[in-house]
Amino acid sequence: MRKINLILLFFILATIGFSNQILLQNLRFNGNPPQMVIDVEGNVKPKYNISYDEQNRYLFVEFLNTRASSNLKNKILNGSYVKNVQVRKYKNSTGVFIFFKNNINYSARYWSNPTRFVLNFDKNKAKKEYTIIVDAGHGGKDPGATGFNRYHEKDLALKITKYLKTNLSKDFNVIMTRSNDSFISLSGRPNIGNKYKGDFFVSVHLNSNSSSQANGADIFYFSRTESNYAKKVAAFENSVGDKFGENADDITLIMGQLFYKKNKEVSAKVAQNLVNSYSKKLRMTNRGAHGANFAVLRGFDGPGILVEAGFITNTSDISKIKQAKYQKLAADEIAKAIKQHFY
Ligand SMILES: [Zn+2]
Numbered sequence: 374m375r376k377i378n379l380i381l382l383f384f385i386l387a388t389i390g391f392s393n394q395i396l397l398q399n400l401r402f403n404g405n406p407p408q409m410v411i412d413v414e415g416n417v418k419p420k421y422n423i424s425y426d427e428q429n430r431y432l433f434v435e436f437l438n439t440r441a442s443s444n445l446k447n448k449i450l451n452g453s454y455v456k457n458v459q460v461r462k463y464k465n466s467t468g469v470f471i472f473f474k475n476n477i478n479y480s481a482r483y484w485s486n487p488t489r490f491v492l493n494f495d496k497n498k499a500k501k502e503y504t505i506i507v508d509a510g511h512g513g514k515d516p517g518a519t520g521f522n523r524y525h526e527k528d529l530a531l532k533i534t535k536y537l538k539t540n541l542s543k544d545f546n547v548i549m550t551r552s553n554d555s556f557i558s559l560s561g562r563p564n565i566g567n568k569y570k571g572d573f574f575v576s577v578h579l580n581s582n583s584s585s586q587a588n589g590a591d592i593f594y595f596s597r598t599e600s601n602y603a604k605k606v607a608a609f610e611n612s613v614g615d616k617f618g619e620n621a622d623d624i625t626l627i628m629g630q631l632f633y634k635k636n637k638e639v640s641a642k643v644a645q646n647l648v649n650s651y652s653k654k655l656r657m658t659n660r661g662a663h664g665a666n667f668a669v670l671r672g673f674d675g676p677g678i679l680v681e682a683g684f685i686t687n688t689s690d691i692s693k694i695k696q697a698k699y700q701k702l703a704a705d706e707i708a709k710a711i712k713q714h715f716y
Contacts (some may be wrong), residue, residue, distance in 0.1 A: 395419045397467055397490075398442040400458070406493060407454050409471060411436075411445075413488040421490070423481055430473045434481070434492070439467045454494065475502055503715055504546040506562075506571035506677075508669065509534040510578035513556025515613050518581030520685040526579045527554065529694055533577050533682060536704030544712060559614045563672030573643075573711055574677030576669050578610060579685040579694065588687040589658025592648040593679040594640035595671055596664025597633075603665035606681065611668045632674070637664070639676040639714065647678065647710035654706050655693060657683055680707060 396414040403410065413419065420437045445460050445467075456472040471492075479494040509531040511517030517526025534549060541547045548569045550562045557565075566574045580591060593603065644662035652659035660681075670677045682703050683690035693699040 394438055394440045394465060395436075396442060397436060397439050397445055400445050400460070400469070402455060404453075407495060409455075409458075409492040409494070411469070411490040413483075413490060416485070416488055418483040418488060418490075421481075423479075425477075425479065427476060430476055432471045432473070432477070432479060432492070432494075434469045434471075434490075436467045436469070436490075438465050441467045454496070501544065501546045503572040504548060504569055505541050505711060506548050506550065506566035506569065506574045506673070507534050507537050507541065508550040508562050508566075508574065508576040510576055510610070510669075510679075511613065512551050512554055515556055518579060518609070518685050520581070520691055521585070522691060524685055524691060524695060526581070526685055529579055529685065529700070530577045530682075532697070532700045533694075533703050533707075536701045537575070537577065537707055540704055540708035541711065544716070559611065559668040560672050562669050563674075566673045566675070566677075571673065572675055573714070574670065574673040574675060575707060575711065576667075576677070576679040577707070578679060578681050579683060580606065580681040581609070581686045582684060583686075585686050585688065588684050588690050589660040590648060590652050590655065590683055591660040591681040592644040592651070592662045593665045593667060593670075593681070594637065594644045594662065595667055595673075595677065596637055596641075597666060599665040600663060603663040606663075607665040607667050610679070611666075614668055636676040640670075640678055643676070643710050643714050644678045646713065647680070647707060650710065651680075651682075651703070651706045655683070655699060655702060657690060657693075 395417050397411050398414055399412040401410050402408070419439045422435045423432065425432045441460055441462055454473055454475070454477065456474050458472070459470045461468040461470070476497040477494040478497045479492060481490065481492045483489070484491055509527070511527035511530065515527065517530065519525055531551070531554070538547045538549055548565065548571065550565045551557050562576070563574065591606065593606065599607065641662060641664065648659055648662045667679050670679055683694045685691055694703070
């Protein structure tokens with residue numbers, strides 16, 4: 374008898390406890406426009422608090438005096454915006470955590486008939502997520518390669534990187550290792566990248582050869598193993614250090630090696646995509662993507678590529694690259710490949 378009374382009492386208390394708690398019964402995501410919808414039982418719209426943590430990219434919605442149906446709990450979803458969703462029940466409220474892949478803008482409101490909570494969100498374009506380090510090869514006392522036509526690699530590389538900065542700045546924070554004709558050591562370049570916590574490093578150069586026949590574009594990424602051809606190009610680009618008495622910076626090298634494998638994978642993919650689209654767009658020979666031991670990429674703590682945008686010693690290549698129109702075209706292709714990697 375006593376036992377039955379206790380059960381009855383519990384049942385009555387539970388009923389009272391639940392009676393004014395509103396049931397949240399279904400949670401779903403729509404793709405276009407991107408939104409999260411929670412169906413609410415009945416006509417009452419529960420009060421809610423909403424807050425967004427920009428640092429950790431999660432949105433927290435707390436529905437007061439509600440309970441969650443079982444299909445609302447611990448829901449894990451994958452989409453182009455959302456990493457995962459977690460539902461937590463506490464006291465008389467339900468908390469919904471939505472973890473986003475990128476920073477977002479959001480707005481929320483209730484809709485009636487049937488009652489539902491709708492959270493609209495979109496990528497926050499004003500908030501730039503990533504930093505790209507743009508490096509114009511050579512500079513100052515180091516002219517890089519010089520064509521028979523007296524074009525200097527350092528000047529053409531700088532022109533391309535200026536267009537590259539303009540393009541990338543629409544979507545990224547951009548740091549230039551140099552924006553004028555100044556000399557920066559090889560290890561100084563990745564050091565700048567690491568100081569600004571760069572997410573990607575791109576170094577722009579022009580190739581050269583004793584034969585004016587050699588032509589086309591190559592894209593390099595950092596690799597400890599390299600082909601003979603890649604070794605030759607890297608030897609030229611690395612010779613700046615020897616010429617101007619630079620010692621390798623051990624800490625920088627170790628930093629670059631920490632995530633060697635992952636960075637190499639990412640860089641190789643961007644390099645391959647870029648060399649294909651670049652050579653097509655600029656109508657240049659596709660010389661491929663190669664792994665090489667470049668000092669300028671080695672020290673950077675993240676993925677990166679080195680673009681040989683054409684041969685300064687080839688008439689056809691230089692007739693394009695000397696023109697602003699082609700410098701911009703080259704920059705736009707490089708920017709496109711980087712954007713594809715991030716977005
Ligand atoms: Zn160079």
